Amino acid sequence: MVSLSQPAYSRLDVEERRRRLLEMGTELFTRHSYDELSMADIARHAGISKGLMYHYFPSKRDYFVATLQQAATELAAVVEPSGTGTPLEQLTASVDAWLTWIDANAEAYAKLMQSATSVGEVRELIEGIREATAQRILDGLSPDSEPPPAVRSAVKGWLWFMDGVLLDWVAHRDIGRSALRDQLLGTLLGALAAAAGPDAAEISTAG
Amino acid sequence: MVSLSQPAYSRLDVEERRRRLLEMGTELFTRHSYDELSMADIARHAGISKGLMYHYFPSKRDYFVATLQQAATELAAVVEPSGTGTPLEQLTASVDAWLTWIDANAEAYAKLMQSATSVGEVRELIEGIREATAQRILDGLSPDSEPPPAVRSAVKGWLWFMDGVLLDWVAHRDIGRSALRDQLLGTLLGALAAAAGPDAAEISTAG
DNA sequence: TCGCTTGTTGACCATCGGTCGATAACCGTA
């Protein structure tokens, strides 16, 4: 009477299990915030024991970050400049791709930005992206020389500007995508002009 | 032998105790991050029991937010526009005051921004400040009419720009305060120009 | 000196992230 014909659980291939857990995680974490979910919750939701979660992911944070990795790499590929055209053209294309992606994944983007609230790793991840992007832009501006502090500051700040505008955008949705792209790029030029000093303000509009 | 002449603890007036706890908190939280400190730690540091902490503050988050309140109101008063002069002059003064405050409290500012990482309430607090500030600026731009989406977006994004630039500033400290102020204001003008459309870019430099 | 008010304590609880030895499902082999 004790032994049932059906096994108490089914063994899955490691990669298969891992894949399922990640898939489920991406969905769970877009619906609930990081600390709304306990590992016990997640495990229960997956129909496995909590211990097994830790067999596949060393920590809750690791699990969370891993669920973002997929979207992150996909996103990085999209924004990656083509390598052809002037730096400004490349940047325009990148921003355009970036906006298109967010347009389609607004919820995920907002959730990501908000999740920086709970998970320090995400903040570092975002900060890392900003840093790398800033470096690319600065390289495009002056490939060889060290940029003046004001220019570095302007580019860095502009990336914050983008996130602020984009969060506003996904919240309101009352601006066209191409108009927004032009506005973003225009602001970068304005910021660079301001960085060059008030006397040089006409530089940005002259070119 | 059991009873000592000295009492085991001393009773303090409620407001006095609360004041001390807040004062100690502001100092503790600028040295350690939110989740580096447990309530037990804090209580031990204050020489009281953990239970008493919860007698004065309903939760750890509440305690944390309360410690920020003091600095936040002080800061709001500093940045509050004088009410005299043109909107641009008022804004200039506000930014200047803002930079001066950060110059003196760089550590606290960076810590605050970073602590948004751990405590959702702080993020909401910052977001609330941005919202209110944006409204003030928009009122200064066009007191009566609803601003166009692009303008609202530009102002909102500029406030993010500020935080990005300021974090960069406190990290590097390689820009003069007045130069930075001019750069910030110049960027706002550039952002507004970009919001008005690429054709109207000369507006910002014409004035 | 007594008794009341209430600031204060310390034991206690649920939950969380995380660990680990035991168990049993599945596969290769005979």
Place this chain on the structure above:
DNA sequence: TACGGTTATCGACCGATGGTCAACAAGCGA
């Protein structure tokens, strides 16, 4: 079909944390 080894999986357990609460006692007024 039975067996044995591999290892995916379980579930009991741990220390720490945020939070609760009944009981205690410091200080004050009568």
